Amino acid sequence: MSLTRLDHIIYSVPNIEKSHRALLKRYPEAWPIGRFWPDGLTSGLAIGGVNLELIHFDVDPPGSAVGTALAFQPSSFEDAVADFARAGLSAIVVNKTESDPEKLRLRGFSELESQTPQWICRNLVPERPEDLPFDFFICEYAPFLKRHLSPENPRLETADQIIGIKVGTTDPEAARALLTELRYLGEIRIRFTGHDDRRIVEVMTSAGPLSGF
DSSP states (O other): OOEEEEEEEEEEOSOHHHHHHHHHTTSOEEEEEEEEETTEEEEEEEETTEEEEEEEESSSOOSSOEEEEEEEEESOHHHHHHHHHHTTOOEEEEEEEEOOHHHHHHHTOOTTGGGSOEEEEEEEEESOGGGSSSOEEEEEEOHHHHHHTOTTOGGGOOSOOEEEEEEEESOHHHHHHHHHHTTBOOSSEEEEEEOSSOEEEEEEETTEEOOOO
16 A cells, blocks of 8 residues: 555645635635745645645746645655656655744644744655646655645545645546556545646535535
C-alpha cells in the first residue's frame, strides 16, 4: 500500500482574504492565512477530513479560483519512494522546517514550541511535474501537524464530506494508469476527464459541488 488517502487539494485564488472568509461560513479553519509559501499567502479549510489549501501568489494570481494540485498521504514515505521508482518517476525530497515563531504559532504550535525551529513536513515531488498528466505530490507531516490536521481531530469535523474529485487532463488514460501504478487506495473517488490543460475541474461534496470562493 502506498497512497492511503487524499490529504489536501490546492487552489490558486485571486483574493485569499475573500475566499477564506467565504469558506469559513461553511467549514472550520485548518490553518489561518499566513506566508507559509515563499511566493504567496496560504490558508487551509477542512472539508470532511480533506484540507482545502488556498494560495494567493504574489505575482500573476488567476482571475478566478483554479484547482491546481492533489497532495496524498503515503502509508510510509519509503513506500512512496519505491512506487515512484517503480513508475519511472524522478523525484525530489523536500524537507520543510520553520524557525519563525509567528508562523509556528499560526500553524498551531505552542508558545514554548514556537521558540525553537520545528520540522513541518517532507514532500516527495516529481522532478518534472509538467511532463505528467496531472499535478500531485506526496506529503508526510511532522507528528504534531499530522495530529493537528488529521480528519480524526474533533476541531476539523464537518457534516459535509468530499466524495469525489474530477481532474481535467490532456491525457485521461495516462492519468488513470499513473494513479493506479502509485497504488491510490483512498475512499475519495478521483476521476479524470479530457481538458485542454491540467486542473481540478470539480470537487463534489455530499452537499453538492464546492463553489462560491
